[in-house]
Amino acid sequence: xxxQEILAGLGEIVEEIAGVPADEVTPSKSFVDDxxxxxxxxxxxxxxxxDKFGVEIPDDQLKDLSTVQDVVNFVSKNAGxxx
Amino acid sequence: xxxxxxxVQSFTPFTPAAGARILSFGGHQPGHVVTNDDLAAQVxxxxxxxxxxxxxxxxxxxxxxxxxxxxxxxxxxxxxxxSGLSPADIDLVIVATCSTEASIPNASAVVAHRxxxxxxxxxxxNAACAGFCYALANAADSIRAGTAxxxxxxxxxxxxxxxxxxxxxxxxxxxxxxxxxVVGPVADGEPPGIGPVVxxxxxxxxxxxxxxxxxxxxxxxxxxxxxxxxxxxxxxxAQACERAGVAVSDLAAFxxxxxxxxIIEAIARKVGVPRExxxxxxxxxxxxxxxxxxxxxxxxxxxxxxxxxxxALLLGFGAGLCxxxxxxxxx
Numbered sequence: 001x002x003x004q005e006i007l008a009g010l011g012e013i014v015e016e017i018a019g020v021p022a023d024e025v026t027p028s029k030s031f032v033d034d035x036x037x038x039x040x041x042x043x044x045x046x047x048x049x050x051d052k053f054g055v056e057i058p059d060d061q062l063k064d065l066s067t068v069q070d071v072v073n074f075v076s077k078n079a080g081x082x083x
Numbered sequence: 084x085x086x087x088x089x090x091v092q093s094f095t096p097f098t099p100a101a102g103a104r105i106l107s108f109g110g111h112q113p114g115h116v117v118t119n120d121d122l123a124a125q126v127x128x129x130x131x132x133x134x135x136x137x138x139x140x141x142x143x144x145x146x147x148x149x150x151x152x153x154x155x156x157x158x159x160x161x162x163x164x165x166s167g168l169s170p171a172d173i174d175l176v177i178v179a180t181c182s183t184e185a186s187i188p189n190a191s192a193v194v195a196h197r198x199x200x201x202x203x204x205x206x207x208x209n210a211a212c213a214g215f216c217y218a219l220a221n222a223a224d225s226i227r228a229g230t231a232x233x234x235x236x237x238x239x240x241x242x243x244x245x246x247x248x249x250x251x252x253x254x255x256x257x258x259x260x261x262x263x264x265v266v267g268p269v270a271d272g273e274p275p276g277i278g279p280v281v282x283x284x285x286x287x288x289x290x291x292x293x294x295x296x297x298x299x300x301x302x303x304x305x306x307x308x309x310x311x312x313x314x315x316x317x318x319x320x321a322q323a324c325e326r327a328g329v330a331v332s333d334l335a336a337f338x339x340x341x342x343x344x345x346i347i348e349a350i351a352r353k354v355g356v357p358r359e360x361x362x363x364x365x366x367x368x369x370x371x372x373x374x375x376x377x378x379x380x381x382x383x384x385x386x387x388x389x390x391x392x393x394x395a396l397l398l399g400f401g402a403g404l405c406x407x408x409x410x411x412x413x414x
Contacts, residue, residue, distance in 0.1 A: 039306060043313070044349065047314050059310065
């Protein structure tokens with residue numbers, strides 16, 4: 001799974017949970033400031049990401065993932081090593 | 084020589100019943116309405132923020148003179164009146180609560196006395212927000228075992244007494260109220276009206292919802308609880324349907340603990356229950372812990388939203404972390 005695939009998958013998740021069109025979910029966007037996603041939706045996104053990518057994003061890590069690229073990097077880094 | 088005490092009534096076991104069913108509901112909310120704007124005047128929050136995060140528009144808060152026992156008595160009295168039974172017909176009173184003002188005496192014995200129920204079995208049950216579903220399961224089991232024939236089950240909470248009204252993460256959520264149900268045996272040959280309970284607990288996560296001691300307020304790790312509830316609860320709900328032999332598509336209503344509208348909408352989506360069949364009593368009741376499910380049921384029944392004889396799925400979950408689910412037949 002390359003970064004482009006992770007980004008596309010994340011876009012689908014964000015669209016489904018927060019109603020933000022997937023094509024607006026671009027790497028430099030901040031979830032809170034640009035996409036207007038609150039902390040509870042971030043938890044839902046993390047849970048959906050775990051189902052989709054098989055990578056758990058714990059709450060204490062989640063708070064540090066502010067941009068779309070941060071999540072893509074986290075999933076990319078942890079997808080290979082675990083499982 | 085006469086004793087100053089009333090004679091102790093002897094207890095005679097009952098004939099075990101094939102199953103139990105709910106006969107009636109009753110609900111009570113305190114009169115004082117607290118809106119989101121009222122809270123925004125006290126802490127740094129807004130109506131829009133509260134609606135979007137937890138889905139609550141207003142809640143009821145009990146005054147200093149209204150106790151858990153008082154609210155339980157009113158709700159229990161309404162359920163008893165609705166059942167058509169007399170106080171003498173009730174053999175067991177269970178009050179699910181985690182917020183009584185004092186741990187002695189228990190609320191249930193006092194409620195029973197106030198309602199004129201003479202010498203019933205009486206105990207309080209603390210499974211926090213799952214309490215009503217636990218109590219309902221115990222009531223059904225008692226009727227099946229023959230240790231009771233008719234049971235008054237109440238969920239009653241004065242959460243406001245344990246809330247720090249300067250803590251904006253909790254004061255916007257929790258509220259006060261009581262709900263009740265009268266449970267009795269099914270007629271011979273009838274299917275059970277209270278399905279098998281699916282229950283459990285996750286004590287390893289208990290630190291996420293706590294009241295540290297008698298002088299402390301409720302503390303909640305909101306994100307952790309949100310994650311747990313939206314990932315671990317839908318399989319419990321689905322299993323309760325399976326064990327009852329009821330297809331999710333046949334449910335007339337899904338009445339989960341009214342924790343947070345976003346949590347229960349997420350659980351309903353994962354269970355596969357359409358939004359219009361999901362109870363959303365939280366909007367004007369807030370999170371009343373063990374009272375939320377029977378309070379929602381009593382109001383839905385009053386409005387005529389629940390068709391008698393149809394199946395409804397109940398799911399309680401909360402501090403402990405405790406959870407329980409069962410399918411009931413609407414009375």
